[in-house]
Amino acid sequence: MKDCYIAKHPMAASRELDGEMIIMSAVNSTLFTLNDVASLIWKSADGATSLKEIVESRVCAEFDVDPSLAFSDAETLVSDLVKHGLLVVAEHPLHEPSPAERNS
């Protein structure tokens, strides 16, 4: 997969509870739970930051992982979340980052 931009699907509702991210598909009420790395990618899915940048600047900064392996795992995660209708993916930024996102 080439680098891409990811954003939360409007039909997905999510909440971090006690450090654990749970997501519900508003389409079919199915629940999903994310691990720490997946949760960080989910929280970073702002439509303005590329997946590669998310992996390099956030995942690799926080977890002791090999960048190429982390990117490959991130691609698999994105593919799964897109399949379940929880993420949208695009080749170009989906919107400009907000000031808060730019400073985060």
Place this chain on the structure above:
Amino acid sequence: MPNVAMSDVQAVVVEIGGTPIRLSAASDSFLHLVRDRYTGFLSSSLHRGMDLAVSVSPGNNSTVEDICVARYSGIWRAERSDFRLDWNSDSKSGKLDLSLNAYSLDAALRILHTLLLAEEGGFLLHAASAVRQGRAFLFFGPSGAGKTTITRLALADATLLTDEISYVRREGLSYLAHGTPFTGELAKPGENISAPIAGFYQLVKASRNRVTRMKQADAARALLESVLFFAEDPDLVKLVFTSVCDLVGQLPVYRLEFVPDKSLWDLIQ
């Protein structure tokens, strides 16, 4: 069929969860059924509440089919072979056409309260509930989990709110449980009272009594499995998800492993 004059229409107000709903109908048989079925949940003031105009049809008395609930142009429609409910959330009024039986009316009212509660951060839950010393305790789980068992074993100082369908209402940062007339095996309506919720207990039959506080994410997942939910409406799904997540951040949820004897109530604090 003769025309029904307006003067023939009578009303009765059913108040569940502090929400009065004014059922008006021209059918004496229906009004008799309502008064009989919802004894203890009737309001003496006939001029209160949201309006639900009821018509009775011979219709199909089968109550085993799936319910279809969807929103069209701001109007909710809930439909099963034995009833059809149209509800306007903005005007807080609607129409109900149903077969003359208590099960159909129960089902229609449960759906209506589900819709009303969702907008206020509350929900109906497959749970037995009881009040002890001014605090409400809710015991949730699927059929066979022990909801009726735990109410049968309730101590003398406990007041039953329901053995089947609990009414959870948000008021600011606190949550109240209300009694409901919706019964399970016990076939005994709850008391029409409310109390602040002290905690939720997921029922698990076991060989010993043990209570364990659940992590918030586990609690949310467990509760969501027991929330009564009919509509496949994305906005409503999000509302219910948000309500449950808010609740588990405010109130404790426990896993209650129990053997069916009165000693289990010693664990309920």
